[in-house]
Amino acid sequence: MAGLDFRLAPGGFYFLTGPSGAGKTSLLKLLYLAQRPTRGRLRLFGEDLTDAPREDLPAFRRRIGVVFQDFRLIRHLSAFDNVALPLRIAGQSDREIEGPVREMLAWVGLADRASARPPTLSGGEQQRVAIARAVIARPELLVADEPTGNVDAAMANRLINLFEAMNRLGTTVVVATHDMSLIAAVKGARLMRLENGRLADPTGELRHPPSLSREAGA
Incomplete structure (x- = not known):
């Protein structure tokens, strides 16, 4: 995955799309602190966590809700x-x-x-x-990797309504999905697309800058 530079507005609702292998799951892992960037800076809740001590990270992770593709129950x-x-x-x-x-x-x-x-x-x-x-x-940040992939359409709508309700309470939401009908159902959501190492930012402009940075709740 190429260097990416973007900022998530606190309280925003974002869909992350792109073909398989584009790096969506890797990007989500950076957002919920399962990985650290190999270059550039990572900011979360107004703090630079790029080189933060490992023992400091659990407190930040507790402010993040994660829906894993493999459930991890x-x-x-x-x-x-x-x-x-x-x-x-x-x-x-x-x-x-x-x-x-x-x-x-x-x-x-x-x-x-x-x-x-x-x-x-x-x-x-x-x-x-x-x-x-x-x-x-x-949570202040909710990150979901294909959260409706194993449920029927009616339940998918119910779950996305739950995400919208969380968003109205102030949670920043990032959902990785291939389901375009799901994306169309959320009015005002912003779309980011990963393809060939490039990221379309929420305004739709393709960008390919040299670093990864991310900020929420600043």
């Missing part, structure tokens, strides 16, 4: 406990967690599957648990 935990995990990490009590987690599971159509563990869930159900977990703590 904890197999021995129930759907309820997978969704509750970010709230428990944040120090909330079981009493505080119960209502929001039940409500979120109901929103994604899994109210009756709260006690089920991931190996007993279908791919689409696992996807919905992963999305519920990503948004339950109202």
Whole structure:
């Protein structure tokens, strides 16, 4: 992937598209701090994290919700406990967690599957648990890699409505997808396209500058 230079406006809604192998997943990994840039600068929430100590990164990651393409659910935990995990990490009590987690599971159509563990869930159900977990703590940045690839059209619309609701609350949303109907459904969303190492910025202008920088919440 060539050098990219762009900024995400806090509270914006972005779709990232491009052919397979264009680097979408690699770019998302930079956004949720799973990788660091090999050159250039990386800014997040107003902080330059390019050379930040490794022990400082978990605090920033807790401000980010991630929907992974391969779900990454904890197999021995129930759907309820997978969704509750970010709230428990944040120090909330079981009493505080119960209502929001039940409500979120109901929103994604899994109210009756709260006690089920991931190996007993279908791919689409696992996807919905992963999305519920990503948004339950109202992250400042939500990064989703093909979040509707395993669900039907009706559920895809319901999930994108959830992302829009998070966005209205101030969350910056970045969704990588090939689904153009999904993109068309979100009014006001901005489109970025990766192709041949080049990025079309939100205004549609192709750019190919020498560095990668990214900022949200500044």
